[in-house]
Amino acid sequence: MNIFLLGYMGSGKSHIGKQLAEDLGYKFTDLDEEIEIQEKANIPEIFESKGEVFFRKMERHMLEKVLKSDSSSVISLGGGTPCYGNNMEIIKESPTATTIYLKLKVENLTRRLFSEKDHRPLISHLDSPEKLEEFIRKHLFERGFYYNQSEHIINCDSKSPEEIISEIKTRLG
Template identity: 75%
Template structure:
């Protein structure tokens, strides 16, 4: 089985994905980490030197590699992965796969991301919490269409990672 974790940057896809994979005895794949390994550069460097269009092309290639694998995996997608091209349709139509949206409110995402914005190319230029919140609000409005196509949507607000993982385990049966 392939379990795809979707959500905005800062939603905990990597942390929750690693813990979930360990509990399920599955392999964990962070799509962004795979891209960084293959390109020999950080996501920030790829965006800066090659641009978003190049990044999205490489991202799709890595997604296709993951989809071809027969190994049971928990896959943490980049925040924008399901929103480009037909990525979400391809993911949803993968045999023996499920999609889970880790949904957080805007205020929580703003607080989480403000302290680490310098390491995230899409938001590093935003200097105030207000500008970051406005950016997240707009982005979630645009991306929500894709995220909400997930088979499962988990409201993560006021929940510990352990509670979120427990709910995912229950959903998976």
Template identity: 65%
Template sequence: MKIFLLGYMGSGKSYIGKRLAERIEQDFIDFDEEIEKRENSKISEIFEKKGEIYFRKLERKVLEEMTSSPENLVISLGGGTPCYGNNMDLIKNAKDSTSVYLKLNIENLTNRLEQEKSHRPMISHLEDREKLEEFIRKHLFERGFYYNQSEYILDCNTKSADEIITEIQEKLG
């Protein structure tokens, strides 16, 4: 089975994904890292040098490969991956796969991302907490439609990583 983890940046997709994969003895793929490895370039550099259209086409190609792979995988998607083209349909219709939305509220995302701002090019330019919160609020509004199409939606606001992983395992049987 392929397990796709969806959610906004800072929601814990990579952290949870790595630990879930270890626990269920499956390979783990961080989608953004996979794209960077293939291009030998950071995502921010791909956007800067080749543009968003190039990036989205590449993202789609990699997603198609993963959804058609016979391997059992845990895949933490990029925060925007499900929101472009018909990527969410591709994920939902992939054979032997499921999707899990790691849902956090704006306050928790803001708290997490405020600590990581300097490492995240998309938000590093935002001067203060208020601007960061406004940015997250706008993005979540736009992306919620896609995220909420996941097979499972987990409220992760008050749960530890271990509790989230256990809940995913329970849902998957």
């Protein structure tokens, strides 16, 4: 089984994914980290030097690689991964894939992301919490169509990582 964690940046996909994989005895894959390893650069550097289109192509390549893998894995997708091309469609068509949307309110995402915005190319230019909140609200509206196609939607507001992981494990049976 491959468990795909979806959600907006800052929703906890990597943090939750690592712990969930450890608990289940699965391999953990962070799609963004895999791209950074292959490109020998971090995401902001890739965006700056090669652009978002190149990044999205790399993201698709890594997604296809993960889908072909035989090992049971927890995969943390980039926030935009399910929204580009037919990425969500090919994930859902995989007989071994389960999708989980880690959902948070805009206010909680804004609070989490404002302090780390300089490390995130899509939001690094936003200079106030109000502008960031407006950006997130718009983005979530656009991406909600894809995120909400997940088999499981976990409301992560006011829950500890342990509570979120427990809920995921319960839903997976």
